[in-house]
Amino acid sequence: MVYGIIVGPRVLNWMDPSEWSSNNLQLTQEFSRYALAIEVMIAGVSLPKKYVLKELVSLLMLLLPLMTIMWLVSSAIIKFVFELSFLHALAIGACVAPTDPVLANAILKGMFAETHVPLRLRNILTAESGANDGLGYPFLFFALYLMRFDGGKAIGTWFYSTWAYQIILSTVIGTIAGYVARKALQYAETAGWVDKESFLSSSITLTLLLVGICTILGTDDILCCFVAGNSFTWDDWFRIEVEDTGLQETLNGLLSMSFFMYFGTIIPWSSYTSANMLHPWRIVVTVILVMLLRRLPALMASYKLIPAVRTWQDALFAGWFGPIGVSAIFYSVETIKQLEEHEDSNAGRVAEIVYPIVCAIVFGSVLVHGVTIPLVLMGKRVKTTISLSATNMRTQPSNPPPRYTFRGSFTNKDMQHDEKNSLQIDPPSDPTPSTRRGTIVIE
Numbered sequence: 001m002v003y004g005i006i007v008g009p010r011v012l013n014w015m016d017p018s019e020w021s022s023n024n025l026q027l028t029q030e031f032s033r034y035a036l037a038i039e040v041m042i043a044g045v046s047l048p049k050k051y052v053l054k055e056l057v058s059l060l061m062l063l064l065p066l067m068t069i070m071w072l073v074s075s076a077i078i079k080f081v082f083e084l085s086f087l088h089a090l091a092i093g094a095c096v097a098p099t100d101p102v103l104a105n106a107i108l109k110g111m112f113a114e115t116h117v118p119l120r121l122r123n124i125l126t127a128e129s130g131a132n133d134g135l136g137y138p139f140l141f142f143a144l145y146l147m148r149f150d151g152g153k154a155i156g157t158w159f160y161s162t163w164a165y166q167i168i169l170s171t172v173i174g175t176i177a178g179y180v181a182r183k184a185l186q187y188a189e190t191a192g193w194v195d196k197e198s199f200l201s202s203s204i205t206l207t208l209l210l211v212g213i214c215t216i217l218g219t220d221d222i223l224c225c226f227v228a229g230n231s232f233t234w235d236d237w238f239r240i241e242v243e244d245t246g247l248q249e250t251l252n253g254l255l256s257m258s259f260f261m262y263f264g265t266i267i268p269w270s271s272y273t274s275a276n277m278l279h280p281w282r283i284v285v286t287v288i289l290v291m292l293l294r295r296l297p298a299l300m301a302s303y304k305l306i307p308a309v310r311t312w313q314d315a316l317f318a319g320w321f322g323p324i325g326v327s328a329i330f331y332s333v334e335t336i337k338q339l340e341e342h343e344d345s346n347a348g349r350v351a352e353i354v355y356p357i358v359c360a361i362v363f364g365s366v367l368v369h370g371v372t373i374p375l376v377l378m379g380k381r382v383k384t385t386i387s388l389s390a391t392n393m394r395t396q397p398s399n400p401p402p403r404y405t406f407r408g409s410f411t412n413k414d415m416q417h418d419e420k421n422s423l424q425i426d427p428p429s430d431p432t433p434s435t436r437r438g439t440i441v442i443e
Helices: 002-007 024-046 056-082 086-096 101-108 111-116 119-134 136-148 151-191 196-200 202-217 221-232 237-242 247-266 280-293 296-305 312-320 326-342 350-395
Strands: 404-409 422-426 440-442
Touching (some): 002 247, 024 101, 024 202, 024 221, 024 237, 024 326, 056 136, 056 350, 086 136, 086 326, 101 119, 101 350, 111 350, 119 136, 119 221, 119 312, 136 326, 151 202, 151 237, 196 202, 202 237, 247 350, 280 296, 280 350, 296 312, 326 350
Parallel strands (some): 404 440
Antiparallel strands (some): 404 422
């Protein structure tokens, strides 16, 4: 992200995405759409056998009550800081409610996570980040329909268009597509019809197929890809086959680096002025409050109701590492698109300020979550060094023990004693019975 800022139009001006397309927001949305689709497919494929069914209670708690609280808390912060109506704030808050799978996978993979984070916690956070991106649509369209229609019609349209058509239909399509793709690939593998390269890329081609189908039908392509990933590896066959290939880690690194470098070049710095009420102090206060209050307090208070989050340390980690990233950018552009297409008279200034606010929050999330783990590791190393130094100072004797040096030559590779082995011992100059313990140097 920092590199993108440096090479972008605000600093060196080596790369300016606004020159690549006549509709820069559309370019950003499509980039984020495919990044999200591939990432949630990877998240779905990486989960163990029948994981969603086994952890259904934990997943539902994270996706429904917790995500609702995250939406309402974010909306309340935005309402009071920017002095908006609560309905307008609900639309902007819906954009930052989901946790981002791209950033989440960057945090949940690697040496730190494998050493310090239990596998059960990594799996549930991966499942949450994959599923709640697709479930961001109901929160967003709830506010948009209330802007567009009166109360009764808005709720009816919301249930029919969002829940029935987008959510349920996308789930059905993803389940069927993942099942058919798995059976077809298993048959092709058994018959010897598929090579290794095509086998490894099968989940990515399935992603591209589903994005195209769902875009044509107007359904939720992000949720569909996550469900298809779970269905594709429901029996654990594909996950085990690709587990040691490093393909998923490579794709995650490629997506995260490329998208956030692009994001660094498109941050709308010129929007943060007093002319549109986006004062820098409002932006800073919003980012700090969203980072602290959006997720952590609710998860700390309710973790005992989530079976996969067993301790308060698990809740602290899961509550803090709920990053905001690619999905927020995607939903902010979708909000602008919906408001412009339907010319909602009650939208107010939402279309004008949603994108700058969301970009600022994403910038803060990348910065804060990006430096947290290095700071934690640095603190642990400093603490360990200080502890070891203090221990050595306490245990070091005033008169060091004598130093024995063993010089030997061994010609037998199995280190067996025979006449060819010779060993010479050089005792200390003044050995006494009380000083026989010491450092042994083998040359």
